[in-house]
Amino acid sequence: MKTEQDFSACLNKKIVGREPLKEKLIEQYRLAQQHQKMRRSGGKTPPLHFALTGNPGTGKTMVARLLGDIFKQFGLLATGAVKEFQRGDLVSDDRGRTTHTIIKDRIAEAEGGICFIDEAERLVNNPNPSGRDALEEIMALLGEAKNVMVIFAGYSEGMRELYRINEGLERRIHMEIHLDDYKPEELARIFIDKASSFFIIPDTAEKDLTDMFNRKFIRHIIRFYNAGLIDHLLNDVASEIERKERADSKAATKPLETEDLEKAFDKLQKRLEERQNWLQKKFH
CATH class of the missing domain: 3.40.50.300 (P-loop containing nucleotide triphosphate hydrolases)
Structure with missing residues (x-):
């Protein structure tokens, strides 16, 4: 017990x-x-x-x-x-x-x-x-x-x-x-906890991710997704790493670089912005 x-x-x-x-x-x-x-x-x-x-x-x-x-x-x-x-x-x-x-x-x-x-x-x-x-x-x-x-x-x-x-x-x-809705620093920590099973996480990842989740649009959108954002971001990160076709792509755990995070996060934000624009046009 x-x-x-x-x-x-x-x-x-x-x-x-x-x-x-x-x-x-x-x-x-x-x-x-x-x-x-x-x-x-x-x-x-x-x-x-x-x-x-x-x-x-x-x-x-x-x-x-x-x-x-x-x-x-x-x-x-x-x-x-x-x-x-x-x-x-x-x-x-x-x-x-x-x-x-x-x-x-x-x-x-x-x-x-x-x-x-x-x-x-x-x-x-x-x-x-x-x-x-x-x-x-x-x-x-x-x-x-x-x-x-x-x-x-x-x-x-x-x-x-x-x-x-x-x-x-x-x-x-x-x-x-x-x-309550998750705070940007909490979402950053959740991402790292999940991603560490698949990627080698850089030391700066927590600060970098906190800054990204603090972007004005993302802070606005958190209430609609919260931890649901993490799986979307993980998928975009995985796609970004595979796209680069690194020589060590067969390794069980692949290195994750700040550049990968930034590109994946930009892709996620663009997709969410497009969805928000579509919803606004549909319901207004």
């Missing part, structure tokens, strides 16, 4: 920066530990359900998995596994099942772990009322769910709308955890 110190060390490996988030997760570690003691002494503990808010790519699914690990460790969840659902998985379907039946089935699928409802705001921001019906059914089951945790995930504004439409929901949520 992981001690609190072990768990804190695990968080430092999994999460770059974001100290307030780590503190909230450690709070949940302590709470789960307390709930375990209460149950062992014969006491009853209330169900714990969460809301995770933040922009795309901020790590909501990762946090859900960490919560699953915590509550599994202390015997509050049997598996801690995260089962992900979206609006389309929760509304009535062409098989003739009612919303009530579908929600019961989804909760049963997640039994022992976490029922993770992604983009939860889509349950209420669609003209079709079936999403709101699904939310009502979920609410009816929240208090009864003994071996399942429900996590609602989405934008902060969307979660406010959920609370407004169903006033009882906020009372059923044990804690709302907000995930």
